Each structure stands twice: as C-alpha cells, then as structure tokens.
Amino acid sequence: MAYILLISLAALASAVLNAFGSFALPAFSPVLLNLSIIGCAVALRRFFPNPAYAFAIGVLLGGILQLAVQVPAVLRLGFRWRRPVPLDAAGVREVGRLMLPRVFGVGITQINLVIDSQFATSLRSGSASFLYYANRITELTLGIFGISLSTVLLPTLSRAAAAGDRARVLDTLATAVRLLIFITVPATLGLIVLRVPIIHVLLERGRFGPEDTAFTAGALACYSLGLLPYAAVNVLAAAFYAHRDTRTPVKVGLFTFGLHLALNLVLRGPLQHRGIALSTAISAFADAALLAWLLRRRYGEFIDAGVRSCARRTVLSGTAMVAALLLVLRWVDVPALSTIVLKGAALALLIAGGGAVYLAAAWTLGSEEMRLLRSIMRGGGRAA
Numbered sequence: 001m002a003y004i005l006l007i008s009l010a011a012l013a014s015a016v017l018n019a020f021g022s023f024a025l026p027a028f029s030p031v032l033l034n035l036s037i038i039g040c041a042v043a044l045r046r047f048f049p050n051p052a053y054a055f056a057i058g059v060l061l062g063g064i065l066q067l068a069v070q071v072p073a074v075l076r077l078g079f080r081w082r083r084p085v086p087l088d089a090a091g092v093r094e095v096g097r098l099m100l101p102r103v104f105g106v107g108i109t110q111i112n113l114v115i116d117s118q119f120a121t122s123l124r125s126g127s128a129s130f131l132y133y134a135n136r137i138t139e140l141t142l143g144i145f146g147i148s149l150s151t152v153l154l155p156t157l158s159r160a161a162a163a164g165d166r167a168r169v170l171d172t173l174a175t176a177v178r179l180l181i182f183i184t185v186p187a188t189l190g191l192i193v194l195r196v197p198i199i200h201v202l203l204e205r206g207r208f209g210p211e212d213t214a215f216t217a218g219a220l221a222c223y224s225l226g227l228l229p230y231a232a233v234n235v236l237a238a239a240f241y242a243h244r245d246t247r248t249p250v251k252v253g254l255f256t257f258g259l260h261l262a263l264n265l266v267l268r269g270p271l272q273h274r275g276i277a278l279s280t281a282i283s284a285f286a287d288a289a290l291l292a293w294l295l296r297r298r299y300g301e302f303i304d305a306g307v308r309s310c311a312r313r314t315v316l317s318g319t320a321m322v323a324a325l326l327l328v329l330r331w332v333d334v335p336a337l338s339t340i341v342l343k344g345a346a347l348a349l350l351i352a353g354g355g356a357v358y359l360a361a362a363w364t365l366g367s368e369e370m371r372l373l374r375s376i377m378r379g380g381g382r383a384a
Contacts (some may be wrong), residue, residue: 006063013070019155025073033062101246108253112260116276119264127273134219141187142230150234157242173302176235178310182369184228185314186321186358191224193325197334201347219277226281229288236291256287310369317361324357
C-alpha cells in the first residue's frame, strides 16, 4: 500500500524534471523497481513461507528508490521542503480540472484490457494468456518509442502553445509524426516477420510448448499492426494536452471504446483470440485518425510534404528489410537450434541485421529522419 504514495511522489518528481527538460533520470527510475523486485525475489524468497512477500518487499524498496534517486535533481532545480505561502489554490483547481478527464481516459484503457480478457475466456483454453503475452511484447516496443516520444514532446508543445506560436506547434507535430513513422513501421514489420522466433526464445519452455508459441505469435502479429496508431495516439493527445484540452482525447477514446467492443463481438468468432487483438489495432487506427482530423481542423495542417515523403521512404526501406529477413529465415530456423544461447544469439543477429538493412536502405534514399535521430541522440537526455 505504501508504494502508492511513493510512486505518486516519484511521478510528480518526474513531471517536474520533464518540465525543465530533463528526461534521462525520470526514464531510468522505473528500472530500479524492476531491479529491486528481481533482487528481492532472488535474495529473500527463502526467508518467508510464502515467497510472494519477497516480491512485495521488492516493490516497496523499488518505490523508495524511484523517489530517492530523483530528489537530488529536483532540489538542484530549487525545490525546498516547505509549505507554499500562500497556497496556490487556483493552480491546484486548474490541475484538478485538467486531470479528471485524463483519469477517465486511463480508465477506458484499463476497461478495454478487462473486456478483452473476458472475451478471451470464452475461447480456447489459454487464449487470455496468449493475448497477455503478445500485448506485453507490443507494449514494450510502444513504451520504448511512442510513449517516450510523447513524454519528451509535451513540454515543448506546451511552451509553444502557451506562447501562441502555432507554426512551431505544427512543425513540432510534423517532426514527431515523421519520427514515429520512421521508427514504428520497421518495428511493426520486424515483429510480424520474426513473431515466431521472438515468442519461441522469450517464452517457449516448461509447459509453454510449440502450439502455445504459434497461438501467441498470431496474436502478436495482430497487435503489432496497431503499433504506429498506438504511438500516434500518445503524441496527438499530447498536442491537445498542450492546449489545455484533456476532454477531446477522452471523448474520442469513448467512441473507439464502443468500436472496439463491437469489433470484438464480430471478429472473435472467425479469428478467435486473434480477432480480439485485431480489434484493438483497428480501434487504435480509428482513435489516431480522429485525433489527427480534429487537430488539423482546429490548429492547422501538420501532415505536410515532409511527412508524406517520410512515409514513402519508410515503406520502401521496410520492404527491403522484410525481403532480407524472409531470405535469411529460409536458411536459419531459430526454434530448431540446440540451446537457448544459440537461439537468443540468432534472434539478436536477425534483429540487428534487419535493422541494418533498413537503415542502409533509408540512408540510400536520403532519409532526413536518420540525421534528426543522430542529432537527438547526441543531445542526450535533455530537450533541445
């Protein structure tokens, strides 16, 4: 229970650091939670009759570390442990006004997950687990690219919107969309082409057999189709938040929630658990398309010639990557390799090789996004 307070304070500290253009430390802090849980599970599990207590201690310790590691950075910005005088009641009310719709929006996402699980329980045994595992892998990819970009983007968009600089808002949005296309399209294609080796290496052991791998891989392919729209929704919603509009993304989310429910009913029969995953991807496309349409209508065009050119180059580069991977997979059967070390190494080489082919093709086609990514990476963890 104490973790709720700790993670709330840690999230507040992360928001403060992000507002001042510091992103590396807040992004690293969740790693401490994972390390703490793993460390306590290994070191303390034999000290309790129920090993779950070791995990609980790991969660509590992780919450302490997530907060503690950020406190010095917040103090360096000028924070002091004192009550504000006078209390900024108007500011608190404004935060509450903007936050409440977001609370409902997050609730819709969680309800979607619950509904998917309920639909899956009426299908083949294990369907809920297949969806869960596939969704975790997709969420990992989404967190690395889409959510990270939206987190970095929000302070920049907020400053531009507050200054009334519409041109900068639109230019920033266009750049963000180009980066999303450049990164998430090859990630989507890679997950689809390598879905069986990925699931086999990560999960196939013990009671999780080849048939389970095939079923989970099918769900992963369908979830992967929603990777770009998932990421785009986070970025486009950030544009609304920057304009102090937290209601519109929730309204759109309510509509796509209904669409998702209807598609679950329609697709579950013919496609089984894959239909549930596919309905999630389709509703994400609808969510992103509606948010993009509303943004263009209210604030101006941001899907410009640069975005369209990026999409064309990305499709061509991604096609080259897929062709190279399919050619290599004719000769390399990852599940047939003898040890998990060899399988993991082969999968890593396939991912690295596919990425190298994609980047080489993009460079050959004169990709401006590669130059932009290099510039961002050289800039480190602070906003430009």
